[in-house]
Amino acid sequence: MGFLxxxxxxxxxxxxxxxxxxAVILDVRTHSEYQSNNIESAIHIPLNELxxxxxxxxxxxxxxxxxxxxxxxxxxAASFLKSNGVDTINGxxxxxxxxxx
Numbered sequence: 312m313g314f315l316x317x318x319x320x321x322x323x324x325x326x327x328x329x330x331x332x333x334a335v336i337l338d339v340r341t342h343s344e345y346q347s348n349n350i351e352s353a354i355h356i357p358l359n360e361l362x363x364x365x366x367x368x369x370x371x372x373x374x375x376x377x378x379x380x381x382x383x384x385x386x387x388a389a390s391f392l393k394s395n396g397v398d399t400i401n402g403x404x405x406x407x408x409x410x411x412x
Contacts, residue, residue: 317327326376326411329400334374336402339388342381348405350412365395378402 336350339358349355356364358379368375375397377383382403391402402408 312366317339323411325400326402326408327386329374329376330411332374334376335368335371336408337377337388338374338379338405340379340386340405350378350405350409353378357390361388361391365392367399368392368397373389375399376402376408378405378408380404382407 318323336353336364338345338353338355339361340355342355343359345355345357354368355369375389377385377388377392378401379388382401384402385403386401389399392399
């Protein structure tokens with residue numbers, strides 16, 4: 312994975328691999344962003360709440376695909392989750408992820 316992939320999201324192939332592993336989709340955008348456009352099956356935890364709600368993700372015991380609007384916030388969230396022992400990748404922006412689903 313290159314630097315740009317880290318910032319904007321992983322490749323379509325990696326996303327498909329995680330989806331095949333029954334990964335959870337985590338939306339880290341704001342409440343208003345989520346309300347205006349979302350992936351129905353996604354768990355919504357805004358980035359600024361993730362630190363306090365990480366256990367909600369860990370207890371699922373599943374891989375995680377994190378997304379936001381463009382891939383920047385999801386990169387931060389994926390890094391944080393990895394540092395907390397969660398198997399996760401940056402799914403990038405919502406449009407990219409929706410195109411894979």
